[in-house]
Amino acid sequence: MSARKKTYTLAQLNHSLERFIRDNFAYKQFWVIAEITKAQEKNGHYYLELADSKEGKRIAEMSANMWFSAFTQVNRRLNGELTKLFQSGNKVLLQVKIDFHTIYGLKLNILDVDPDMTYGDLERKKKETIKRLQTEELINKQLDLYLAPVIKKIALIGSPNTSGFRDFQTQLLENEIFNNFKIKAFPAAVQGEKAVTQIVNAIAEANLYNVDVIVIVRGGGSKMDLHVFNDYQMAKAIAKSAIPVITGIGHETDESVADIVAHISEITPTAVAKFLYVRAAVFRSNIETSFDQIIKIVQGIISGRKDEFYHLNKYLGHYTKDILVNHQQQLKDIIHEIYIESRELLDAERSRLRLQLNKIGHEALNKIELKKNLDLSSKMDKIEMFASSLMDQNRVKVANLNDLLAYLNPEELLRKGYTISTVDDHELNNLEGDFKGKKMRTLSHKWLVESEIINVKPSK
Amino acid sequence: MELDKNLKYDEALEKLQEIVTLLERKEITIDELSGKVKEAKLLVEFCREKLDETEDEIKKIIKTDQED
Amino acid sequence: MELDKNLKYDEALEKLQEIVTLLERKEITIDELSGKVKEAKLLVEFCREKLDETEDEIKKIIKTDQED
Amino acid sequence: MELDKNLKYDEALEKLQEIVTLLERKEITIDELSGKVKEAKLLVEFCREKLDETEDEIKKIIKTDQED
Amino acid sequence: MELDKNLKYDEALEKLQEIVTLLERKEITIDELSGKVKEAKLLVEFCREKLDETEDEIKKIIKTDQED
Amino acid sequence: MELDKNLKYDEALEKLQEIVTLLERKEITIDELSGKVKEAKLLVEFCREKLDETEDEIKKIIKTDQED
């Protein structure tokens, strides 16, 4: 440090730098991507702190500003979105030129802004948040909570001066369908840097009260405003709320992360109010309908029973009469059958008698016929036969005697010349002993001779 | 010689038999001989007539029966 | 010859049988023969009449019944 | 011939049957025959009367019923 | 003939059926016939009375019911 | 005959139904008939009262509801 050195004043150095930068960069413009770490507005001018990070480490920083005229022009082109783009945390694509001021140092002067870059970045961030919530199992956590069919105590989180906040209350308390609600407001900014913190706090606060539901409302706004509701911290607070959260944060197309995480999300605060009073009304109507239904069915059952009863009673009479008539008929049938059977029996008996008598007559006549044919005729035949036999026999007998007579008749022998001689009427041949000297009579055909036996000697 | 009109067939037949027996036995005397023979002949005729009569009668009886 | 009017059919039939038996056994003389045959004839007629009478009676009974 | 007035139908019928059996077995003489047939006729008539009486009674009983 | 006053309808009906069966099977003599028919008639009358009584009772019951 | 005071409507109805079925099928004797009808009548009254009571109670409930 003791050596004589060429020295400059700071002003000289800064002037030199100023010159250098002006000479080299004054007319050059660059499109730069950076993240806004801080944004501030003063008298219509915007002052931003930009940074660039790599793997969580900051590797570049620079301040930037946008003068009122440029801002107004660009903001008009972007439909007022520019203020929303200039929010810390946003990644932005800026057209800048480099400025060096001897007092304020190096700065970027913003000439133009390309919002698409930021939007894309926001979308990416939203996706990352959703993914994280999913990983942490927070995304559907609210759905585990019980949402009563009738919600009467409501914690309302929102900005009290916004139309959304007022609309919600008006709808809820002044509709003609159901308005028996109690609302406790938990004011919180719904846009801007403080919004997330305030809403997170409001949710925590509301959880300490005996409310049925937490309603977060916002009266509509820009795309960049909505980005607040994509915040991870807020989503986490909603997811972890022990009380069901209903969102009505007024948007047209894009659903915010808060909507996704909430138990129920409606498009507008009015819609949330309607949801709540309709829910109560539906419940009431269900109750009444059920009761009416019960009454109707019960009346139906009773009248059905009465009908059933009427019929049973009628059948009772009918069937009883039927039975009695049946029995009367049965008795009549029995008597008739008895009559028929009796007559049959009598008729059968009559035929039997006739048959018997016929049989008797037939047998008797048969017997007579038999007697006539067999007895009498046969006997007569026999008599004839035996008589004839007797006659024949006698004829033979007489004939035989006649023959014998003819044979024995001596007259024929006498005629032929033989004679018959007898002694004492005995034939000679029959004589025995001495009959000499006796008188013998001899008969011939012509003569009867008497003689005395002189001599007798055997003829052979 | 005449036969007794009341003579019965059986008696006649008996008599005839007797005469025939007498003739067989030659127990007839020469004096009786021609009378007996004549009587026998008469008896034969008698019997025959009787038989004929009886037969006729029977035939008549039977006939009337069969005509019934 | 007359038959006892009180004679029964079976008695008559018996008598008839007796005659048959008599004839069969030839225990009858020729003299009795035609008489017996006549008697038999009478008996048969008697019996037949009896049968006819009975038949008529029966027929009458049966007939009147069938006319009922 | 008269039938016992106290005779029952079945007894009468039995008697009738006996007559039939008697005739079937030919255990009857001609002399009894017409008598038996006559008896049968009487029995049949008796039975018929009984049947008619019974029928009348039944008709009377049934008639009063059917007039109800 | 008298019916037991304690007789039940069904018993009476059964008895009637028995009589019918008896008649159908002809297991009855002519002598019993009119008696059985008379009995049947009594049973039928008995049954009818029972039926009439029952009908009256039921009418009374049903009537009071319909007057409600 | 008395009904059990603790009898339920459905039991009573079932009993009634049984009786009606019994009657419809004619599975009942004449002797039992009037008894059964009487029982049915009691059941009918019982059921009717129960129904009327129930109806009244329900009407009362509805009425008070409509007055709200």
Next chain:
Amino acid sequence: MELDKNLKYDEALEKLQEIVTLLERKEITIDELSGKVKEAKLLVEFCREKLDETEDEIKKIIKTDQED
């Protein structure tokens, strides 16, 4: 019959609807009927009261589990 004071809206509705279903399915006896209607009435009244009653102010409560 008393309802649990802590009964929730949807429990009440559920009970009501159960009764409807029960009735629709006719799974109810007449004996239970008025009881069920009474119960339904109580449930309805309970709900109505609950709906209409003015809520107490929303106040801070101590939630021990929130402090965890």
